Amino acid sequence: MLSTLGAATAAALLLAGPASPTTPARYGDDPPTGKITITVATVNGSGCRPGSAAVAIAPDNTAFTVTYSEYLAQAGGGSRPTDARKNCQIALSVHVPQGFTYAVARADYRGYASLAKGATGLEQAGYYFQGQSETARRSHTFTGPYETNWQTSDETDVDALVYAPCGEERYFNINTELRVDAKSADPAATSFMAMDSTDGSINTVYHFAWKQCPARR
Template sequence: MSGVLLARGAAAALFASAFSAQGVSSAPDVPPEKIQVSVKTVNGSGCPKGTAAVSVASDNTAFTVTYSDYLAQVGPSSNPTDIRKNCQLNLGVHVPQGFTYAVAQVDYRGYASLQKGAKGTEKASYYFQGSSDTASRTHDFSGPYSDNWQTTDSTEYSALVWAPCGQDRNFNINTELRVNAGTSATGTTSFMAMDSTDGGANTIYHLAWKECP
């Protein structure tokens, strides 16, 4: 049985319907000039220096964050601090003049191996520099579980938080993985990862666009 928590197709349908309700397409007013996204600062035990990277889709509809050493675990060979890993990314985003964007949907992916009785948590929040509006979501997993995982967070069009027009504001992403042994058997190991050692695990931020007034 698939370990994916939320069917991406259903989430995509919800995402599209949110735009349709406003009378616009799922990718309105996408700027023709490619946006630029760069990593300004990286902090956290889940993303040591050189283990997080960002790439932008060629059609400007999304950007992807890839991790290569992001794993939380609990067990006999683990350190006490391994039960929680986090990553704080400060991204510089340059948007073509005359456009603004918002994050409409985020897909988080990874792999988890949780023993019976153990629990795992994936938490994420993001906000624009200088803004008090923070989007935050938490997803819980319960063992026994040994499979790829995926969660999808979608925001209705009317509730999107848009970057200020005419200004390049840094975009901040905070993520966290946590594993709790719970009632799992003594001597067993449980872990939860959000890395890309196999090239297939990454976080995708889907963008909505509109022209500035």
């Protein structure tokens, strides 16, 4: 957490009333029943020092979650100019059962924002497989006064889904950014936007679309 907010205060706000997760739809083929493993290969950025991001697989193999513990942007009050924009770039090593490939059909981002009147907050994200072009970054803006949990969802049309190449293991890269602009707000007020959690209750959810690979001859 940034020092001007304080970990205890931010944790209390995030736990005050997290948004209810959206019931996921089923995308593509049925998910494989075999074991899937996802590990964080590398993590870089001002919003996620090494060791501050964790990943977990849903029990039914329909999705995975990424949880951050120090991801917060803030402006106003005693904030530093560099506090206003935070970003995180994660490379995930994904191992799926043989004969299957996957795409990400939808991503749900969640957090908490406290924005003074006149302040704005922005969340944007994109993702891609190693060696391929990044998806178009999608942005969501919040305007103060705002004092509650936030949630955004980016969904890809079925015809536009990009699947991992069959039989190849490539990193799945996620780029996210949080930004706060408090220039039009009370200069004494601190505004912030967070996408982190000290206990794992706030996370981002990436929903898989599964497809069976063609049989090799």
